[in-house]
Amino acid sequence: MEEFKELENLWKQSETEVPAKNTDISKIKNNRMKLKNTYTKGAIILIVTGIGILILMTTFDAKIKTAPIISSMIIISITCFLQAGLMLFTAQKISNIDETQTPGMHLKQWQNFRLFQKKQRHWNMPVYYVLLSIALAVYMYELLKTVDLWKMILAFMVTYSWMLFAYFYLGKKEVKKQDAKLDGIIAELKSLENQFN
Amino acid sequence: MNQDFEQLYKEFSPRIYKLCLSYSGDRLFADDLHQETWIAVWNSLPKFRNESKIGTWIYRIAINTCLMGIKKQKNKADNSEAILSKLIHEESDDNSKEINRLYESISKLKENERIIITLVLEEKPYEEIAEITGITENNLRVKIHRIKKELQEIYLNHGRI
Numbered sequence: 001m002e003e004f005k006e007l008e009n010l011w012k013q014s015e016t017e018v019p020a021k022n023t024d025i026s027k028i029k030n031n032r033m034k035l036k037n038t039y040t041k042g043a044i045i046l047i048v049t050g051i052g053i054l055i056l057m058t059t060f061d062a063k064i065k066t067a068p069i070i071s072s073m074i075i076i077s078i079t080c081f082l083q084a085g086l087m088l089f090t091a092q093k094i095s096n097i098d099e100t101q102t103p104g105m106h107l108k109q110w111q112n113f114r115l116f117q118k119k120q121r122h123w124n125m126p127v128y129y130v131l132l133s134i135a136l137a138v139y140m141y142e143l144l145k146t147v148d149l150w151k152m153i154l155a156f157m158v159t160y161s162w163m164l165f166a167y168f169y170l171g172k173k174e175v176k177k178q179d180a181k182l183d184g185i186i187a188e189l190k191s192l193e194n195q196f197n
Numbered sequence: 198m199n200q201d202f203e204q205l206y207k208e209f210s211p212r213i214y215k216l217c218l219s220y221s222g223d224r225l226f227a228d229d230l231h232q233e234t235w236i237a238v239w240n241s242l243p244k245f246r247n248e249s250k251i252g253t254w255i256y257r258i259a260i261n262t263c264l265m266g267i268k269k270q271k272n273k274a275d276n277s278e279a280i281l282s283k284l285i286h287e288e289s290d291d292n293s294k295e296i297n298r299l300y301e302s303i304s305k306l307k308e309n310e311r312i313i314i315t316l317v318l319e320e321k322p323y324e325e326i327a328e329i330t331g332i333t334e335n336n337l338r339v340k341i342h343r344i345k346k347e348l349q350e351i352y353l354n355h356g357r358i
Contacts, residue, residue, distance in 0.1 A: 004345050007299060007352065011318040014296040018214045019228050021206055021235070030236040031265070099237045099261050100244075100254055102331025103309075106261045192264055195309035196331055 036094040043087035050080030072138040079131040086124065090117070104196040111189045118182045121175055129167050133160070202239055209252065210235070212319060213259045219315045220263040222304025230266050234259040249328060256329045260312050302351040310344045317341055 022028060029037065057065075057073045093116060097109045140159065144152040210231070217230040237258045245254060303311050309330070316326045323341075327334045 003349050003353075007348065008318060008320075010292060010295055010299050013292055014215065014299070016211070016215060016218060018210050019231060021210070022232065025202075025235055025239050028232070028236050030233045030240075030262075032237075033240070099258050100241055101261070102257065102329075103260050103264055103312075104331045106257075107264065110265065192308055195307060 032094060032097065032099070036091045039087045039091035039094070043084040043091065046080045046084035046087065050077040050084070053077045053080070066142060068138045068142040072135040072142070075131055075135040075138070079128065079135070082131075083124075083128070086120065090120070102196070104193050107189050107193040107196070111186055111193065114182050114186045114189065118179060118186075121178055125167070125171055125175065129163065129171070133163060136163075202242060205238065205242075205251065205255065206235060209255050213255065215319075216256070216259055216312070216315050217263060219300055219303040219318075220308075220311045221266070222301055226266070230259075230263050233266070234262045237262060250325070253325060253329050256316070260329065263312070264308060298352060298355050302348055302355065305351050306344065306347060310340070310347070313337070313340060314344050314348055317345070 053073050054077050057070060060069070093113055097106070097113065099106060101109070136159065137156075140155060141152075144155055213234055214227065214231050217227040217234070218224065221227045221230060234255075238255055241258065245251065303314060306314065313326065313330065313332075316329065321329070323334055323337055326332075326341075327337050330337070332340065
């Protein structure tokens, strides 16, 4: 271990220049806070959008204030609020991660968060699509109820074909891509955690 | 709080910076990790409950910050060797080449090994290293023995001490 003493001596001699401290550290955000803020900002935008839709609804002329239009707008607002609630919940989860824990426990918390994100993506998309489809169906019916039946059917077919394509092809492809990315992150966190056992 | 923080920064930042540097082997990345650490310390300071030593607590934050910064580091891995040569100011020390080689050798170890060996080089007692890393003392002794050997090998493969 004599040689290691030499390394220890070298280490003691290694005076490095510490970067100057930022004068107002309280105003800078670290990566975890930036991630949390992304969710919080997204939630605020969705809440404002939901409220905006509801305000818009109250300004409608009595003639177009029909039950289907009102209900479709309410469904869209609810979708916005639900999504916002989920984003705030996610932001809270990030906030709860304790950076002062032992590395193993800290890494475990991030793993749990990533697993939550993965699960959430799986049920979030179907719920979003179902609510959107219902709102759209009601709205389109109200819009097209005076046209010929075949035109209405055609419009529905085109719209819903696109929605099904978006859900079953584009959406699933995206989920698969995101899953692979999250699986990679989870595996990396797991392998780091194992190093501390 | 500001005064407490200033004092902590003054006392611990050189050691924390060396930890970031030996972990990353990259001065630019170490600057980021160091800043991230102190932002986290600032934000967590009101929650500090004296359940452990403040030094232990700050080291844990620094280590967790380093570990979570792993992805960024991998992207920079390709050009890290070029940056490594600038780790230490050339004029600062006669041993600058050896010191650079030491940092470079540490950054070639596994992530947990880099952290453990840095704490050993900082002459932290085993008990405190165990508390910081959450690894049992017995397990730690075995690991430290192995890491020392590995570090020496890597270092010697770069030339003579």
